[in-house]
Structure formats: structure tokens, C-alpha cells
Amino acid sequence: QVQLVESGGGSVQAGGSLRLSCADSGGIYTNNCAGWFRQAPGKEREGVAVIEASGRTTYYADSVKGRFTISQDNAKNTLYLQMNNVKPEDTAKYYCAVLLAGPCRMVPQYFGYWGQGTQVTVSS
Numbered sequence: 001q002v003q004l005v006e007s008g009g010g011s012v013q014a015g016g017s018l019r020l021s022c023a024d025s026g027g028i029y030t031n032n033c034a035g036w037f038r039q040a041p042g043k044e045r046e047g048v049a050v051i052e053a054s055g056r057t058t059y060y061a062d063s064v065k066g067r068f069t070i071s072q073d074n075a076k077n078t079l080y081l082q083m084n085n086v087k088p089e090d091t092a093k094y095y096c097a098v099l100l101a102g103p104c105r106m107v108p109q110y111f112g113y114w115g116q117g118t119q120v121t122v123s124s
Contacts, residue, residue, distance in 0.1 A: 002026035002113045004096050009118030014087055016122075022079040022096030022115055033104035035111065036070060036081045038092035038120075047106020048094070049081065059106060063089070086122045093117040 008020040020036065035050030049060045049070035058070050069082040079096050100112025 004115035006115040006118040011121045018083045020081040024077045033099035038094045040092040
């Protein structure tokens with residue numbers, strides 16, 4: 001059974017850094033596209049970054065390009081999101097997810113396995 005568990009969220013000042021982790025008990029990262037999404041209060045869930053199963057290709061939302069980096073450690077069955085130079089507008093609950101069907105793109109409806117989320121709060 002697939003179980004995704006996020007960690008690493010918290011409160012940070014603008015300009016600071018955080019690293020989110022997502023542990024996958026089922027070891028499915030090695031064969032599937034995976035990604036990070038976020039949802040702020042009153043807003044729809046949006047894609048942040050995705051990484052293809054090979055790990056060689058990544059895609060980022062324009063709002064985080066150059067600041068966030070998605071990576072995976074297949075030996076540890078763990079997905080990461082390194083967040084640098086964070087901004088108040090990055091405040092949201094962050095979720096990791098694994099693709100169920102479709103192309104590896106930041107479309108939440110394509111992803112079938114989700115973690116419970118971890119809160120990130122950035123203060124100015």
C-alpha cells in the first residue's frame with residue numbers, strides 16, 4: 001500500500017530556506033512521475049514542481065523557478081523540495097503526490113496518490 005508522508009514544513013522569514021521531504025513506503029517513486037503541489041487558504045491547489053521517473057527532467061511553476069529544486073533519492077524512497085529565497089506568497093500547505101495516469105505535468109487531476117500535507121508559513 002502506498003503511503004506518502006511529508007515533513008520539513010514550518011515557519012521561516014522571507015529570504016530563508018526550507019527543505020521538504022516526502023517518504024514513500026511503497027517505493028513507487030522509482031517508476032513514476034512525482035511532484036509537489038501547494039494550496040493556500042481560499043485558493044485552488046496548484047503545481048509547484050514535478051520530476052519524471054528517470055529523474056532527468058523536471059518542470060517548475062514560473063513563480064518558483066530559480067528558487068525551488070525538486071529531487072528524489074530512490075535508495076531512500078524519498079522526494080525532496082529545496083525551497084530557497086522563500087517569499088510570503090509561498091505560504092501554503094504543501095503536498096507530495098505520485099502520478100496515476102497521464103503526462104508528467106503539474107495537473108493535480110493526473111496524480112492519484114497524495115500525502116497529508118505539511119504547512120509552510122513565510123513571514124515578511
